[in-house]
Amino acid sequence: MDDQTRMLAGLAGLGGLSQGDVGDPDSVRKQLGQPQQDIGDILQQIMAITDESLDEAQARCWPEESPAHWGGSDDPAEGGEAGGGTAGGGLPLNFQHRKHALNCHRMKPALFSVLCEIKEKTVLSIRGIQDEDPPDPQIMRLDNMLLAEGVSGPEKGGGSAAAAAAAAAAGGSPGADGGIEHSDYRAKLAQIRQIYHSELEKYEQACSEFTNHVMNLLREQSRTRPISPKEIERMVAIIHRKFSSIQMQLKQSTCEAVMILRSRFLDARRKRRNFNKQATEVLNEYFYSHLSNPYPSEEAKEELAKKCAITVSQVSNWFGNKRIRYKKNIGKFQEEANLYAVKTAVDAASVSAQASQANSPATPNSGTVCPCQPPLTPTPPSISITLPPHTNQLRSMLLHTHCSSYTLAEV
DNA sequence: GGTCATGATTGTAT
DNA sequence: ATACAATCATGACC
Numbered sequence: 001m002d003d004q005t006r007m008l009a010g011l012a013g014l015g016g017l018s019q020g021d022v023g024d025p026d027s028v029r030k031q032l033g034q035p036q037q038d039i040g041d042i043l044q045q046i047m048a049i050t051d052e053s054l055d056e057a058q059a060r061c062w063p064e065e066s067p068a069h070w071g072g073s074d075d076p077a078e079g080g081e082a083g084g085g086t087a088g089g090g091l092p093l094n095f096q097h098r099k100h101a102l103n104c105h106r107m108k109p110a111l112f113s114v115l116c117e118i119k120e121k122t123v124l125s126i127r128g129i130q131d132e133d134p135p136d137p138q139i140m141r142l143d144n145m146l147l148a149e150g151v152s153g154p155e156k157g158g159g160s161a162a163a164a165a166a167a168a169a170a171g172g173s174p175g176a177d178g179g180i181e182h183s184d185y186r187a188k189l190a191q192i193r194q195i196y197h198s199e200l201e202k203y204e205q206a207c208s209e210f211t212n213h214v215m216n217l218l219r220e221q222s223r224t225r226p227i228s229p230k231e232i233e234r235m236v237a238i239i240h241r242k243f244s245s246i247q248m249q250l251k252q253s254t255c256e257a258v259m260i261l262r263s264r265f266l267d268a269r270r271k272r273r274n275f276n277k278q279a280t281e282v283l284n285e286y287f288y289s290h291l292s293n294p295y296p297s298e299e300a301k302e303e304l305a306k307k308c309a310i311t312v313s314q315v316s317n318w319f320g321n322k323r324i325r326y327k328k329n330i331g332k333f334q335e336e337a338n339l340y341a342v343k344t345a346v347d348a349a350s351v352s353a354q355a356s357q358a359n360s361p362a363t364p365n366s367g368t369v370c371p372c373q374p375p376l377t378p379t380p381p382s383i384s385i386t387l388p389p390h391t392n393q394l395r396s397m398l399l400h401t402h403c404s405s406y407t408l409a410e411v
Numbered sequence: 412g413g414t415c416a417t418g419a420t421t422g423t424a425t
Numbered sequence: 426a427t428a429c430a431a432t433c434a435t436g437a438c439c
């Protein structure tokens with residue numbers, strides 16, 4: 001039998017050809033040779049079959065389903081030959097019937113439950129061990145950071161607290177400028193926060209939608225194959241893991257954005273402002289009046305910081321810079337030194353007449369002087385003025401020793 | 412735009 | 426931990 005004949009034989013019952021006709025090629029040719037209308041009928045029926053669903057085909061071929069069909073496989077007409085009959089969809093009718101019969105079999109639930117049990121005890125339990133991994137430390141780090149920066153967590157407190165901390169860490173003078181920067185930082189952080197939350201919400205929504213979809217599919221499938229609830233749980237966990245890896249990317253990029261924002265606001269070098277005139281004056285006054293030992297104590301630094309409206313570390317920086325720059329080029333600073341020496345002398349003269357020098361800004365570091373020398377008194381202005389030029393070198397050397405005051409006085 | 416001044420940072424030594 | 430020295434980055438001035 002050639003292919004064309006075999007195909008037509010499969011369609012025999014639909015095209016009006018009797019089994020006998022199909023067996024006779026001449027008869028088929030005779031039928032095909034009939035008017036166009038008959039061919040059109042056959043084509044229409046073929047189309048109808050491709051549109052037909054499996055269940056419909058089954059219902060048509062096996063109108064009276066019963067468990068007995070499945071059980072009665074000893075019937076040679078049913079199970080004897082796989083290609084005994086073909087539906088339009090191409091699946092052997094026998095196979096479809098067996099499948100459907102199996103699905104409707106009264107023992108199916110019991111069978112599935114046993115199969116599920118076996119699955120859980122073998123495949124699922126083995127996989128389950130490696131699936132139960134601890135929370136990702138990377139995610140935990142990102143979460144902590146976002147919380148600390150005020151991006152995640154409570155809306156108001158965290159964000160402003162972090163912003164305040166950032167502003168404080170910037171160490172800028174607490175002027176109006178700092179206020180503007182603070183609010184600017186807060187606004188940008190809020191923007192990042194908003195984007196983060198809206199993206200997070202999107203991800204969560206997509207995750208739950210997808211999870212529901214998969215769960216429905218699995219439930220649907222559990223009617224035709226054994227799927228245990230544990231298996232569904234596992235699938236959900238897998239989905240959540242996949243989505244959490246996407247979330248991690250979001251968190252990572254948010255952290256990066258916050259870091260960039262922070263560095264932009266906290267990079268003091270970018271925000272360097274010269275101290276105001278009064279602050280510089282106070283610092284210089286202290287420096288030149290303690291030229292023999294220009295190392296303010298912690299208390300002195302605090303007091304200077306207060307007076308100048310700057311931070312203690314800024315005072316330290318200033319003295320560090322001043323010492324090194326003075327030492328490097330004493331000649332350049334000579335004029336300045338003389339100026340402040342005179343100023344200090346005038347101040348001291350006016351104050352000493354009525355008040356103790358203990359409270360003057362020139363004395364707060366008396367506690368830090370070396371035990372090998374008498375307590376440091378304000379350097380007499382005459383020292384700076386009357387010293388001959390070569391003593392600058394000496395003074396420079398003396399800057400390296402804490403026992404310089406006494407020696408300098410002698411010089 | 413070039414130059415200098417100056418506050419801050421970094422690496423090293425003590 | 427602190428100081429020093431070198432360096433960076435920015436502001437101010439010309």
